[in-house]
Amino acid sequence: MSTDQLDRFYRVLEKNCSVIDSPEYALLVVPNGNQALPVHRWFHLKESYSSRLLARVLKDVNFGSNRELRVLDPYAGAGTTCVAAADLVADREVSRSTAYGVEANGFLQLVASSKLRALQDPPASLPALVKKIRRAVLSRRATTPEPPTLSTFHVDAYFERAEIEQLMRLKVAIDSAEAAGADELEIALARVSLGASVESVSNLRRDGRTLRYVEKPFRQTALQAFERLAGVISEDLPQRRVPISGRVIRGDGRRMSGLDRRIQPFNLVIFSPPYPNNIDYTEVYKLENWLLGFITNTEEFVQQRLRTVYSHPSVLRPDPLPTPLLDKAANAQLEALVEPLLAVVPLDRYAEGRRRMLRGYVVDMYLTIVSARQRLAAGGAVVYVVGNSVHGHGSGQFVIAADLLIAGLAKAAGLRVERLCVARHLRRRFVSSPYLRESVVFLRHADS
Ligand SMILES: C[S@@+](CC[C@H](N)C(=O)[O-])C[C@H]1O[C@@H](n2cnc3c(N)ncnc32)[C@H](O)[C@@H]1O
Known part of the structure; x- marks a missing residue:
């Protein structure tokens, strides 16, 4: 298969979505401005989105200000979603809110959970x-x-x-x-x-x-x-408690593990998952985790990598597809969706690592979407921010359009792709592709 054929496959996936150029999102998909804002500035996570993204998304999903905002972020990172929800409550832009986050990285979960707890109950001394x-x-x-x-x-x-x-x-x-x-x-x-x-x-x-x-x-x-x-x-630290409930827990965003089943459904699940761009969060944030004792030896280091989304080939994992976590039909759907990508993976020494990563990525994103759907209240929305990335070298280069892959998975999981907003087109030397972009994608229940 050639990259032209891959583009044709992407065009087919795009037919199910309404794709809209949305430059107003360009500065919201990056941590633009967060470093100047109270609480958000406690730790600079380069992969965060903007503190103002949540407000914009709420506007675009027509979320009224008189309802309780119940928001869940399964890839909480530095806690932008939960802190932004608290900002909206403090500024009376929403009347009440409950915000939950799930984060796999020990240090990042500490950052995100401490931010939310400090807003809920600012310590005095x-x-x-x-x-x-x-x-x-x-x-x-x-x-x-x-x-x-x-x-x-x-x-x-x-x-x-x-x-x-x-x-x-x-x-x-x-x-x-x-x-x-x-x-x-x-x-x-x-x-x-x-x-x-x-x-x-x-x-x-x-x-x-x-x-x-x-x-x-x-x-x-x-x-x-x-x-x-x-x-x-x-x-x-605020003078007064911000009346927001919720927590950021350490767990797995794919299954929302650790998130109590009794928690009421959410009207918004919003997240930016790891992009399939080889960034290994365990590696990039290793100093913090080792220093604080979240990781104490090589075995724990490997285990932490294995707990993260398969978005990087740093540890070759057993072939993730088929997965015993899904039935035969779902496994077959995932195989079919990833096949056109596997066909363009260059046959170099990275081939097996890339193929496994791609297979793992679709499994992980499918599980995430299914879990998000299970936690969604009637009429609620799932929104994800994701960037597409270039892999390979020279003539073997190809784009992984994660925005469309996840949209395809969402459809398989019974969600409707309401719209795919292209926040910004990305530039890479020697690559020109309409799919090289970062997007904000809006999903709803198929029957809503
Ligand atoms: C793009 S960042 C999210 C940034 C976040 N939206 C913010 O604004 O700070 C993706 C996050 O997913 C986390 N992650 C990776 N695998 C995970 C998993 N299986 N479960 C939960 N979090 C995971 C990474 O540690 C990273 O913090």
Whole structure:
């Protein structure tokens, strides 16, 4: 099969959707502006969407301001959806809200859940806890445990010894304060401050799929970075509780595992899943997770990768299709949907990794959509944001149109694709394809 044939296949999938160029979404599918906003700015997740996306989506699904907004994000990331829902309540743009999130990454779940909890019940004495931690770190009696075994922490060019030691003392001081009975949410916020400081203390910078070495001419010390961020968090805490219920739990967005079955259905399920673009969140956010002890050895590192959506080929998993989680008919539908893509995978040394990833990705997205549908209230909407990506090299390049693949899966799962809004066209050198784009896709129950 050629890429022309693949484009023809995409055109067939597109026939089931109303595709609309929607440049008004261009700045909403990226974290544009989040770094300047209270609470959103506590941790910069490059793959987040904008804090203003939710409001725009609510407008486009004609969500009235007098109803309770019940929103679920199965790929919560840094918690943009839940915090945006709280912003809408605080600004009285919706009367009431319940927001739940699911996130697989330990550190990111800590960030997202702490943000929501801090808005629901702002703690009073974070500055006092930070002072106590500072005293413990600077104390002559402070012990300095060994850094995590992850090799990155042991490369002198990446971390200065003194900084690693201070990071470890901060960790111990927080653990000790917890053991001494400090407020649980304040401890969580202290850990967010520590985790969010680690990159800035190193000579590493997140760059797409990897952490890249960059010699930073000026770096704060670990203690300065920690105190600065804890100061920002204290400053952002609201004066009054925001009346929003819900939680961000650590679990699996594909099955919504960990999300109590008794929770009332949601009128909006909104998410941006990992894109099939080889970004391995476990790798990119490894420093934070190892430092805080969410991952302590190589086996746990591998297990964490396996818990994530199959959007990257970093660990070759057993062939995900057919999956015992689905019946024969559903497996056959997924096989048929992914086949045209498998046919264009170049026969190079990455072939098997790519094929498995594609097969895994359709399984994971199908499970996500089915789970979202099960949690959806009558008349509710499922909205996803996803980017399409180029794979392969030279003449073997092809586009994975994740927006259309997921739309095809949604149809198979009994949802109707109301519209596919093209937020922005993406540019890649040597590739010109109408499918290279980032989209916001609106789904409804087929019978609504
Ligand atoms: C594109 S990001 C979501 C960003 C989020 N919308 C925000 O604005 O912060 C995708 C997220 O999915 C998470 N993830 C990957 N596999 C997962 C799984 N199986 N269950 C839940 N979350 C998962 C990643 O850790 C990452 O945080």
